[in-house]
Amino acid sequence: MKDHSQLAAGKIRVLxxxxxxxxxxGLSMFLxxxxxxxxxxxxxxxxVGEATNGREAVESxxxxxxxxxxxxxxxxxxxGIQATPLILEASPQSKVIILSSFGEExxxxxxxxxxxxxxxxxxxxxxxxxxxxxxAQRGQAPLHPGAAQKLMAAVARKDKSPASSSGDGExxxxxxxREILGLLAEGLGNAEIAARLIISTRTVKxxxxxxxxxxxxxxxxQAAIYALKHGMGAPED
Numbered sequence: 001m002k003d004h005s006q007l008a009a010g011k012i013r014v015l016x017x018x019x020x021x022x023x024x025x026g027l028s029m030f031l032x033x034x035x036x037x038x039x040x041x042x043x044x045x046x047x048v049g050e051a052t053n054g055r056e057a058v059e060s061x062x063x064x065x066x067x068x069x070x071x072x073x074x075x076x077x078x079x080g081i082q083a084t085p086l087i088l089e090a091s092p093q094s095k096v097i098i099l100s101s102f103g104e105e106x107x108x109x110x111x112x113x114x115x116x117x118x119x120x121x122x123x124x125x126x127x128x129x130x131x132x133x134x135x136a137q138r139g140q141a142p143l144h145p146g147a148a149q150k151l152m153a154a155v156a157r158k159d160k161s162p163a164s165s166s167g168d169g170e171x172x173x174x175x176x177x178r179e180i181l182g183l184l185a186e187g188l189g190n191a192e193i194a195a196r197l198i199i200s201t202r203t204v205k206x207x208x209x210x211x212x213x214x215x216x217x218x219x220x221x222q223a224a225i226y227a228l229k230h231g232m233g234a235p236e237d
Contacts, residue, residue: 012137013048015066017057017083018099019075023122024050027070030126031133042134054078054086062090068133071116073100073107084114095136099124118142135189141220145187172214178232180207184220185227 014031018024028047048064051057053075061069069087073080084096095117100107108119118136120129121144132142173181176197183193190204197204208220217223226232 010043011046012043012068012133013064013066014045014133015049015060015064015069016047017051017069018072019052034130045130045133054080054083057083058086058090061087061094065091066094067137069094069096070099071096073098073102073111081110081114084111084116088115097132097136097142120144140189142189143187173211177207177211180204181211181223181227182232185224185232
């Protein structure tokens with residue numbers, strides 16, 4: 001377990017949890033190298049600590065109160081799924097992002113049910129990881145597209161809530177909103193949707209807000225579930 005120096009305000013505080021020293025060191029070095037945003041438009045990222053298993057992660061989170069916890073799933077003593085709710089109890093404002101080698105449904109769904117805010121695979125590019133951390137800090141839920149499809153398919157099969165099954169408001173969606181709703185079901189983030197449709201990220205955010213309002217949904221996850229249930233985005237098998 002390793003604690004770093006106390007941070008100044010105005011930074012995204014990150015705790016790294018992995019039982020492999022090389023992974024922790026690599027992530028820490030990369031995030032430190034890319035801590036400052038060259039354009040000055042994003043909050044810098046700073047690592048506040050490292051932990052080698054879930055038990056250490058809970059104690060580190062209690063002390064450091066990080067904004068983001070990058071958490072491996074498979075670790076000795078206490079795994080990531082067991083640790084996630086305890087980390088959130090110890091540091092309620094933290095957002096847990098699972099960073100795992102496993103993208104199967106039986107890993108993704110329990111992690112999200114345990115309280116994880118996002119789920120990424122370790123093959124993610126360094127730049128994409130930095131963007132995912134910043135997106136999570138802004139409240140977005142970073143999900144690897146493959147993991148997102150498995151999650152949405154699983155939840156769509158099980159979820160029976162009125163909000164996710166109702167068709168109320170669907171007729172009010174514009175063709176562009178329907179298109180974006182289908183891309184949400186594919187697990188794409190705002191930047192990826194913007195690139196796909198050749199529109200600005202701000203425009204995507206406006207459309208997503210409109211979709212949620214018209215369908216009386218609370219968040220992107222419910223919107224993606226809605227899309228899957230209404231045939232607007234088919235998950236891969």
